[in-house]
Amino acid sequence: MQIPQLKMESSFARLGLNVTKATHEIKQPQAEMNLRQQPAELTIEQARTELQIDSSQARANIGIMTPMQFSDSNASYGYQKAMQAIAEKSQEGDRLMRIHTKENAIAAIGRERGMRVLDSGYSPPASSGDEGVDISIQLKPVVINVRRNGMSMDPVIRPPEFTYIPGKVEPYILQQNSLKIEVVGSQLDRMM
Structure with missing residues (x-):
């Protein structure tokens, strides 16, 4: 006797995958520095150089004097003549005092005074070697x-x-996926 049998055939489901990859973007915008350079300031101050020329001594050397220089020159000349006269009088007094020398002092002094040539008077001071011009800077x-x-x-x-x-x-x-079941060995062959 034939025992009916079940015959099964199955197939698994097959899946497919559509994969879209992830995208990752990084953008770095450029930074702005915004630099501003202020120009430097340079100031130069040149003070005026002072030049002083004093020609008063040069003018005095050629006889053109200021009133103060003329006054000083006359005072100096008068002082010099006064000291010279005092010295002469002192020497004459010393000579008159020496009686023991048996010199006729009064006659000798008179003779000397008579033979003396008179000065012309005032003469301006001699010129200096540097012409008397003072320059200062x-x-x-x-x-x-x-x-x-x-x-x-x-x-x-x-x-x-x-x-x-x-x-x-x-x-x-x-x-x-599928599943096929068959009955085999019986008079009825059926498929489910």
Whole structure:
């Protein structure tokens, strides 16, 4: 006797996947420095040099004197003549006092005075070797001022830009699953 048997055939489902990869982008915008350099300031001050020329002594040497110089010159000449006269009188007095020398002092002094040539009077002072011109120069230094104004910076910082697109996975069926059952060995062959 034939026992009926079940015959089964199955197939598994096969899946397919559509994968879209994720994208990740990073952009770094360039920063702005915004530098400003202020120009430096330079000031130079040149003071005037002073030149002084004094020709009063040179003028006095050729006889052109200022009233003060003329007054000083006359006073000096008068003082010199007064001292000379005092010296002469003192010497004459000493000679008259020496009686013991048996010199006729009064006659000798009279003879000397009579033979003396009279001066012409006042004569201006002799000229100096350097012509009497005084030159003086006062040099004044240059004053230099430097002012540094420096630099100013105003940076603009830009953050990085991120762009992210997530990936996708889409499944699809390549083959459906199936189950086939057959009864074998019986008079009825049926398929379910």
